[in-house]
Amino acid sequence: MRSVGSLSLACLLCMGFSVHGSAVAEETENLSPSRKIVPLFEEKAEPKEEVAVVLTRGDAMPTDVSVATDPYFEGYVQALVDMHYSEYRVVVLVKNRKVWLANLPKNRLIANSIVSFVKDVPGVKDVYILDGVPLKDEELREKYVKRPQVPGIWFPQMTELFLPLIADPRNATYSLGYRSGDHVIGVKTVNFSLGDDFPIYRWLDVLGHGDLQIGIEAGIWSVFNMDPHPNYGGGTELVNTDFYVAIPITYARDKWSFRLRGYHISGHLGDEYMVNHPHVVRLNPSIEAIDFAASYQATEAVRFYVFPGAYVHSDPTFPWQPMYLQYGTEVRFLGQKFYYYRLYGNFFLAMQWRNLQQLDWNFDGTYRAGYEISKFQGIGRKMRLYIGYHHGYSLEGQFAKERTHYFEFNFNYGF
Structure with missing residues (x-):
């Protein structure tokens, strides 16, 4: 009897577990996908092979633009030009994916930069200047004539009419550098500058179909001696800071650009230098x-x-004879477009010489070589890394009449 009872109990337990398991399974099936019970041990699917994807400039273009009508494509290209060259009300016309550009600036360098930018837009077959459109194309000509023209621009920020001079040691930009071998300021020195051009107003298509601009330019240049002798206070020594402010009036047409500038510049000795050299007047x-x-x-x-x-005018304590002459050249080469980063880079060589009446018209030269990178080809703000050599006279405040020479390594940002 005891064995029969045990067998009956075992059968009942098995039936109970079976019914409970079926109920749990049925309940699990009825759960929402987010609440289903996941087995603790489950075979994992084989990982899929990863594929590297290389993006091009065309991938950034909306897919519907590649098959859009000419008016739609024209609006797309016009928006790109307006976004990057907002200071010039360039008119974009499209016909059969061929682009005509009207109202281009008279500055050849800036105009070429805009043409190059449009040529790189995916889908553009060719780019023409509107003056070259055949007269028989009345529809295109009429469309251009009806476009509004803007006489001037307040506070232009993207471009310059007179591009700064790379080899000019008093170029108003942001820079940080190291000098070696300067026996006037210090054999080991660090120099930095803070400067910029602030355009106020630009007149378009004036004075012989050129562009005219007035603005304000300002900057400071400081130089520190990293190993001063003597060094009573310890640490580095601020030797000199030059302060500069100018009102430049610039004009550009075709390949020519001009700048008429009135300016003030003054030098001020650093406190640490005065402490270390109490005898200096x-x-x-x-x-x-x-x-x-x-x-x-x-x-x-x-x-x-x-x-x-x-x-x-010069201060009587540090007089200058009036006349001076400066001149130079710049060469850029091996330009390259980085489509992924939307940047343009090239190498450069720059040289500038000056002759001052006060210094008996002796030669003073600055030579620089390096690499610059910017958003647009040929124009806009740029970052530059360069090495340089200066041979002639110091540029720092009341040391400007003393002969020196040195090598320099600089990082620079500006136009």
Whole structure:
């Protein structure tokens, strides 16, 4: 009897577990996917092979643009040009995926940069300047004539009419560098500058169909001696800081650009230098001057410039004879477009010489070579890394009449 009872109990337990398991399974099937019971041990699917994807500029273009009508494609290209060259009301016309550009700036370098930018837009078959459109194309001509023209621009920010001079040691940009071998300021020195050009207003298509601009330019240049002797206070020594402010009036047409500039610049000895050299008499190297620069862009790669000037006033404690002349050249080569990063880079060589009446017209030269990178080909703000050599006279405040030479390694940001 005991064995029969045990057998009956075992059968009942098995039936109970079976019924309970069926109920659980049925309940699990009825659960939502997010609440289903996941087995603790489950065979994992074989991982899929990863494939590297290389993006091109065409991948950034909306898919519907590649098959869009000419009016739609025209609006797309117009928006790109307006976004990157907002200072120039360039008119974009499209017919059969061929692009005509109207109202281009008269500055050849900037105009070429816009044409190059549009040529790189995926889907563009060719780019023409509107003046070259056949007269028989009345529809295109009429469409252009009806487009509004803008006489001027307040506070243009993207481009410059007179491009800064790379080899000019007093170029108003942001820079940080190291000098080696300067026996006037210090054998081991660090220099930095803070400067920029602030355009106020630009007139378009004036004075012989060129562009005219007025603005304000300002900057400071400081130099630190990293190993001063003597060194009573310890640490580095601020030797000198130059302060500069100018009102430049610039004009550009075709390959030529000009700058008429009135400016003030003054030098101030650093506190640490005065502590370490108590016997030095502080002078006031302060001048007001005017100069006129002419620049010629011979090709997209080669530029020449010259500018005579005069010191209108100098402080009696540090007088200057009035006349001076500066001139130089810039060469850019091995340009390359980085479509993935939407950047343009090229190598450059830049040289500038100056002759001052006060220094008996002796030669003073600055030579720089490096690499620059920017958003647009040929124009816009750029980052530059370069090495350089200066041979002639110091540029720092009341040391500016002493001979020196040094090597430099600089990082620079600006136009």
